Amino acid sequence: MTTVAFIVLLIGSTIRIATPIALAAIGATHAERSGVINVGIEGCMLFGAFGGVYGSYVTGSAAAGLLLGVVTGATVSLILAFFCIVLQANQIVAGMAVNILALGLTRFGLDQIWGKPGVSPQVDGLGAIELPLLSEIPLAGESIFTQNIVVLMLLPIAIGSHLLLRRTAFGVHTTAVGELPSAAASVGISVWRTRFVAMAICGALAGLGGVALSLGQLTYFVEAMTAGRGFIALAANILGRWTPLGALLAALLFGAADALQLSLQVRGVDVPAQVLLVLPYLVTVVVLAASSRRAKAPKALGEPYDATVPT
Amino acid sequence: MTTRLAGLLRPVLAISAALVCVGVLLAFTGDDPISAMATLVDGAFGSTRRTGETLASFVPLALTGLSVAVGFRAGLFNIGAEGQLLMGALAAAAAGPHLADVPPVLSVPLLMLLGALAGGLWGFIPGYLKAFREANEVITTLMLSYVAYFVTEYLITGPLKTDGVLPATDLLPEMLRLPRLTQPGLDGIPDLGRLHGGVYVALGALAVAAFIAHRTTFGLRSRLVGRSITASEYSGLDVRRTVIQTMVLSGAIAGLAGAIQVLGVSYRLSSSFSPGFGFTGIAIALLGNLAAGGVLLAALLFAVLQTGGQVMQRISGTPSSIVTIIQGLVILFVATKISGVKQMSTVLHRRRARAKRRERT
Numbered sequence: 001m002t003t004v005a006f007i008v009l010l011i012g013s014t015i016r017i018a019t020p021i022a023l024a025a026i027g028a029t030h031a032e033r034s035g036v037i038n039v040g041i042e043g044c045m046l047f048g049a050f051g052g053v054y055g056s057y058v059t060g061s062a063a064a065g066l067l068l069g070v071v072t073g074a075t076v077s078l079i080l081a082f083f084c085i086v087l088q089a090n091q092i093v094a095g096m097a098v099n100i101l102a103l104g105l106t107r108f109g110l111d112q113i114w115g116k117p118g119v120s121p122q123v124d125g126l127g128a129i130e131l132p133l134l135s136e137i138p139l140a141g142e143s144i145f146t147q148n149i150v151v152l153m154l155l156p157i158a159i160g161s162h163l164l165l166r167r168t169a170f171g172v173h174t175t176a177v178g179e180l181p182s183a184a185a186s187v188g189i190s191v192w193r194t195r196f197v198a199m200a201i202c203g204a205l206a207g208l209g210g211v212a213l214s215l216g217q218l219t220y221f222v223e224a225m226t227a228g229r230g231f232i233a234l235a236a237n238i239l240g241r242w243t244p245l246g247a248l249l250a251a252l253l254f255g256a257a258d259a260l261q262l263s264l265q266v267r268g269v270d271v272p273a274q275v276l277l278v279l280p281y282l283v284t285v286v287v288l289a290a291s292s293r294r295a296k297a298p299k300a301l302g303e304p305y306d307a308t309v310p311t
Numbered sequence: 312m313t314t315r316l317a318g319l320l321r322p323v324l325a326i327s328a329a330l331v332c333v334g335v336l337l338a339f340t341g342d343d344p345i346s347a348m349a350t351l352v353d354g355a356f357g358s359t360r361r362t363g364e365t366l367a368s369f370v371p372l373a374l375t376g377l378s379v380a381v382g383f384r385a386g387l388f389n390i391g392a393e394g395q396l397l398m399g400a401l402a403a404a405a406a407g408p409h410l411a412d413v414p415p416v417l418s419v420p421l422l423m424l425l426g427a428l429a430g431g432l433w434g435f436i437p438g439y440l441k442a443f444r445e446a447n448e449v450i451t452t453l454m455l456s457y458v459a460y461f462v463t464e465y466l467i468t469g470p471l472k473t474d475g476v477l478p479a480t481d482l483l484p485e486m487l488r489l490p491r492l493t494q495p496g497l498d499g500i501p502d503l504g505r506l507h508g509g510v511y512v513a514l515g516a517l518a519v520a521a522f523i524a525h526r527t528t529f530g531l532r533s534r535l536v537g538r539s540i541t542a543s544e545y546s547g548l549d550v551r552r553t554v555i556q557t558m559v560l561s562g563a564i565a566g567l568a569g570a571i572q573v574l575g576v577s578y579r580l581s582s583s584f585s586p587g588f589g590f591t592g593i594a595i596a597l598l599g600n601l602a603a604g605g606v607l608l609a610a611l612l613f614a615v616l617q618t619g620g621q622v623m624q625r626i627s628g629t630p631s632s633i634v635t636i637i638q639g640l641v642i643l644f645v646a647t648k649i650s651g652v653k654q655m656s657t658v659l660h661r662r663r664a665r666a667k668r669r670e671r672t
Contacts, residue, residue: 100642
């Protein structure tokens, strides 16, 4: 294989692998810009992945599965939001609870629905879509421009999120609520409502990320299949400096580490599998260590807002 | 006294609420929740042997719970006790065979120390990154758990692999194993399963931790940093040093748990070494109100759930994943602030009043 072919294939698999992380990372950006850390994003992804497979299993249609995955992710995120925003639970602790619940409940679900531990049966997965014209380019057409619907949605979602946060009243409200909620409240913005909406968007995107894994990459559900990707997404959001486009780029970096590891494994490079598998996690730690000091988090991040204080 | 009672109220409420939720879930899927719980309790205490097994699983849980509590008290969300535990287990399992000629009085404590050192090192990395690079420890500790997992997987399938097909290290020689509290087969002595001498180490660690927390300046510094980093800085406290020391201690306790589990129960490191001790530790620390005494009680409870849950799955087919679900629910409910509930009712009340006013006008 020529170097060009290798790189083209690598770009294609980078995009595919980065998609779940990028979607969740953009979701994390929405939530954190509003002042809520969604540590439960890993759980939202796992629930989304499960919901996707279950929806596809019941209806026989991957599209219905996709929808159920997104709704499941959003619902879980809203439940977490209720605990964090209204009940003032510590956001990190409550988020961890959601992650552990996601592990337990999806395992329980596998057992109850399909009666087998660990893995679901195969279901209808997301089909590949060939982009008109672009997909006719030799090699790149097949590797880069032929993707499933969720991968194709990634760029529009990233740009849409950028515009939403930058150019709309809701985006300004989100930022205000995340920086100085009392000031936002004093001009009549509902802190709680804004944060709930941001968390719903976050959960929906994380759920979609989960669907990209279960229906896009595998067409079945495996126990704990998100394997820390939600946390990598949180790191991507920090590396991307709390912007959707930054989060996208950061996720592509993590995707590239994973894609490189996979392609080396497939080509039978004489390195133990674990040395390669550990790459994305190591890259995450290194990148966080290198980029966190310069990052400016929203000021009210992690702080519950007391809506009973008269303004 | 009243504050102490109030301190107990929260965990009891959280546990009750979690059990009710799981009961509803079980009833919903056609299981009988009462009989499932009865099987679980019987599985944990039904015989001296089962009680012994329950106490044996109490050991790693008490230590990982303590590990998480030490971090959380300083406001450090070390959710990577799992990885620190694995590194501790790895150290003990790897060094053990080289100490076969050393008298056990020396070698066994030495292996525990090595385990604690390895875990402490695994806690030092996120501690340093937090202190000097401001890297979020929630993410780094979890990522490092994956790294620890792959490191151990690589070693037990490669360089440290024992002869045979099993991906595991060599079994420790007899003399390096922590003594069982009972020898099965002897008349008149109850069979206590795999309960081993490590239980005393765990209890000792809890006592030492309580002492460190309340009687040393380090304990005080740690708590102050947990309260407010800015206030600690203004009072001239070396926040960075405290952060790193706390993370090292937290990791060391988890590493000790791993070493003891190797020395007392599994005698080797294999793929299925930990059923998630480190993650259960999070639930234990929170349920135990981040205090040593609380961790002791919470670890006992989760030991019952874990041991009983396995028996329950074998006997009545009720999936043991409900133990994980209980864990998650307990954490969620403990995290909820009573003031939050009050706030919700105030806001709802106000909203209703506003709606009424609008009706009138």
